Amino acid sequence: MRKLSLGADTIARIDAELAASDELLATAYPGEGAGRQPVHTVYVPADSFTTDLAARWGAEALATVKEHGSLEQLAATLGLGQPAQLAELVRRKLESEPIEDLRLDFEDGYGNRPEDEEDAAAESVGRLVAEAVAAGTAPPFIGIRFKCFEAPTRSRGLRTLDLFLGSLLEHSGARGLPAGLVLTLPKVSTVAQVSAMVMACEQLERVHGLVPGRLRFEVQMETPQLILAADGTVPVAQLIHAGGGRVSSLHYGTYDYSASLGIAAAYQSMEHPAADYAKSVMQVAVAGTGVHLSDGSTNILPRGDADNVAEAWALHARLVRRHLERGLYQGWDLHPAQLPTRFLATYAFYGEGFEAAAVRLKNYVHGIGSAILDEPATARALARFIHRGLACGAVEEAEFIRLAGIGARQLAALAHSNSTPTPKDQR
Secondary structure, three states: OOOOOOOHHHHHHHHHHOHHHHHHHHHHOOOOOOOOOOOEEEEEEHHHOOOOHHHHHHHHHHHHHHHOOOHHHHHHHOOOOOHHHHHHHHHHHHHHOOOOEEEEEOOOOOOOOOHHHHHHHHHHHHHHHHHHHHHOOOOOEEEEEOOOOOOOOHHHHHHHHHHHHHHHHHHHHHHOOOOOEEEEEEEEOOHHHHHHHHHHHHHHHHHHOOOOOOOOEEEEEOOHHHOOOOOOOOHHHHHHHHOOOOEEEEEEOHHHHHHHOOOOHHHOOOOOHHHHHHHHHHHHHHOOOOOEEEOOOOOOOOOOOHHHHHHHHHHHHHHHHHHHHOOOOOEEEOOHHHHHHHHHHHHHHHHHHHHHHHHHHHHHHOOOOOOOOOOHHHHHHHHHHHHHHHHHOOOOHHHHHHHHOOOHHHHHHHHOOOOOOOHHHHO
């Protein structure tokens, strides 16, 4: 064997030199988390919440579609393939799980109310969320958006968070906090505001005897200061790591961000070039961190006469498909009538790519030769695509097993591993 030029002492010095880098990559970039990401977040004023809200939204969504035809007709009008099959899957979704993630809003959707009124609402919402979880009527993910940490509203936001959490814990009893609890910190403009939220979470955990790190939160990116700071840095990347593992997702705020750039109201949109730039920066910031990313909303609602409804549905379906194609797997919905196009467009996206992805994954896992030579990173992407489709109900597990020749557990391991086994390892 040829004598090596790089001896053990050299390799040891290199290991020592790169120890800090190894630690950074292992802790700050752990890879995609194994938890489910909802396909959307629904926002409603906090004081409008009832324990049957999700079911009511599903029923209203189906009633609106029936008023204007049917789910199958809507799918066909939108140009989606296999409209009958899509319609049946979406009908089941709207009847069983019409809302995947629900945010009870104490911010813009609630406004400024007298202190005692918001206090009472915060405690009431905590109780109602506990009751909905106990009754099995709560969406898989549920929580509140409180007021932002800018000086005029900081104290009010913290007070609402405090009252809500205390009430939720009191009425949840031995069940403890819901597994899908989500807290939303809006209008973040500096990393310091995220650090302050971490401080609040730590104190709430101490007072209530919660496991350290139990409270996590999502950050709404609604100000340009998060994309580019005064010193030329990119705070949206820094805040993820300043959160100490507590930041669960970043959400793009369509209208606040657009307005802050001086974009005229008629042109404020999820597909404006300024929006695409901001979301591209956010997408790079979350890569490898396990933090999810969500697009924003459209305020063009399917309401009014038939023409307005049809135009709004077409716009919404196109915007949903657009952000899915760009690797943003979540968005906001603001009205029950947006649910049909949310799920039709989402299910079509996964349905269209499902068979090809399953076959490619089968070829990779079982070492079957084909015209496409997939690498481990691509295999992970294929597995994640299918796993997302299964999680939201767009594709069915039995059909996946038939096409791919592997089970759901192995799929999850492939989707969420940073070291996807090679075909040789799989055999």
